[in-house]
Amino acid sequence: MSSLQRIPWNPALSTTERRRQLVALALTSGRPVALWRLPNAEHARLCLSLKVDGAYVGLPPALEPTAPAGFAFFPFRDSDHNPPLFLPADLFFDLGRPDEIQVSPVAAARLPELRQRFTALPTAAGLPWHVSAQPVPATATQLEYEALVAAGVTAIEAGTVQKVVSSRAVRRLLPAGFDALAAFDELQERYPNAFVSLVSAPGAGTWLGATPEVLAEIDEQHVFRTMALAGTQPLLPGMKPATARWAHKDLEEHAMVARYIVNCFKQLRLREYDERGPRTVTAGQLLHLRTDFAVHLREVPFPSLGTDMLRLLHPTPAVGGVPKQPALEFLRRHEGYDRAYYAGFLGPVNLPDAGQSRLYVNLRCLQLRPQEAILYAGTGLTADSEPAREWQETELKLRTVGAILGESAKVSI
Numbered sequence: 001m002s003s004l005q006r007i008p009w010n011p012a013l014s015t016t017e018r019r020r021q022l023v024a025l026a027l028t029s030g031r032p033v034a035l036w037r038l039p040n041a042e043h044a045r046l047c048l049s050l051k052v053d054g055a056y057v058g059l060p061p062a063l064e065p066t067a068p069a070g071f072a073f074f075p076f077r078d079s080d081h082n083p084p085l086f087l088p089a090d091l092f093f094d095l096g097r098p099d100e101i102q103v104s105p106v107a108a109a110r111l112p113e114l115r116q117r118f119t120a121l122p123t124a125a126g127l128p129w130h131v132s133a134q135p136v137p138a139t140a141t142q143l144e145y146e147a148l149v150a151a152g153v154t155a156i157e158a159g160t161v162q163k164v165v166s167s168r169a170v171r172r173l174l175p176a177g178f179d180a181l182a183a184f185d186e187l188q189e190r191y192p193n194a195f196v197s198l199v200s201a202p203g204a205g206t207w208l209g210a211t212p213e214v215l216a217e218i219d220e221q222h223v224f225r226t227m228a229l230a231g232t233q234p235l236l237p238g239m240k241p242a243t244a245r246w247a248h249k250d251l252e253e254h255a256m257v258a259r260y261i262v263n264c265f266k267q268l269r270l271r272e273y274d275e276r277g278p279r280t281v282t283a284g285q286l287l288h289l290r291t292d293f294a295v296h297l298r299e300v301p302f303p304s305l306g307t308d309m310l311r312l313l314h315p316t317p318a319v320g321g322v323p324k325q326p327a328l329e330f331l332r333r334h335e336g337y338d339r340a341y342y343a344g345f346l347g348p349v350n351l352p353d354a355g356q357s358r359l360y361v362n363l364r365c366l367q368l369r370p371q372e373a374i375l376y377a378g379t380g381l382t383a384d385s386e387p388a389r390e391w392q393e394t395e396l397k398l399r400t401v402g403a404i405l406g407e408s409a410k411v412s413i
């Protein structure tokens with residue numbers, strides 16, 4: 001367990017400049033950095049790792065309070081191309097407490113050197129964000145995406161799968177003068193109830209997003225939570241979430257995710273969970289159906305519940321399908337591109353304190369490249385899916401993170 005030590009810190013810089021220079025400290029020395037803002041929180045937090053290869057791990061992180069503190073960044077599918085990352089918290093900065101910085105024993109031992117490097121950093125230079133070494137993914141045209149949806153429906157009709165979540169990538173030019181930190185701030189402002197993140201790591205590249213979906217969290221009250229989030233419609237002017245009506249297809253798609261979560265609890269022989277929903281929630285300009293699950297960890301003798309559930313849950317049928325393996329196999333064969341960290345999961349583990357972890361599904365996100373952004377979106381398919389409507393749903397989902405790119409052009413290939 002890495003016990004962080006609080007150190008008073010008062011450089012002659014504003015909070016925003018402190019954040020920027022900490023990011024610069026990481027990036028100019030080839031190190032990973034993560035910046036995030038929890039739903040409905042006022043301030044963002046930042047975690048920086050000193051050891052680059054300490055970051056590469058195979059398994060999803062352990063969430064017990066005794067496990068290392070850091071930031072998890074996991075791909076949709078574990079592969080050499082997209083390594084699962086865990087960024088140990090060597091430096092932890094809470095923008096709500098800008099006059100202190102928390103350091104691991106490793107960082108504490110190197111403080112004089114770190115302070116010196118920090119002070120010597122230029123303040124106006126561009127930031128050398130990490131760029132993924134993987135090729136830019138193939139992007140589907142409307143025709144191609146609709147053919148993928150049709151293939152999914154055929155697989156459902158044939159009984160190979162009950163549900164599968166198809167997705168696609170889109171390339172957009174970055175607007176002139178694009179600044180990833182300013183974009184992060186814009187996402188915070190636009191989406192107060194989303195988990196907003198900006199992660200840059202060697203091997204993974206740089207990812208920015210605002211997701212509505214909790215995968216696994218343990219809060220300060222020792223409550224484990226997860227959710228089924230599936231079923232989507234646009235939030236139209238004058239519409240109230242409480243009176244939204246849902247199509248049979250959405251209810252069915254949602255029920256499959258909720259049932260999957262209940263099955264994960266069953267596999268662990270845990271009966272003491274609280275289930276609420278489904279109810280309608282807003283996520284940007286969209287409405288979703290959501291069922292919340294909670295377990296009071298003080299009331300069940302199950303200290304590893306968070307860790308075990310995380311391993312069973314990912315990827316849930318909100319982003320993969322049912323049954324899991326045939327759905328993943330369908331996607332591997334038909335989807336035609338590498339999702340990389342889209343639909344993976346990310347978030348702080350044992351931060352800001354031991355016993356608190358918050359992992360989210362990496363949705364409504366983009367990958368940053370030097371001149372362009374790659375945006376990702378998917379839709380759950382059932383037997384009733386209509387290809388043109390599913391395309392339209394991906395267009396709507398792309399607007400969440402796409403909003404920060406303004407009217408920037410699509411990259412035509």
Ligand SMILES: C=C(O[C@@H]1C=C(C(=O)O)C=C[C@H]1O)C(=O)O
Pocket residue numbers: 165167213229230231232288318319363364376377378379380381397
């Ligand atoms: C796959 C995405 O979203 C997921 C799929 C949803 C659906 O099919 O209705 C809804 C929310 C998310 O669980 C995405 O945003 O790319």
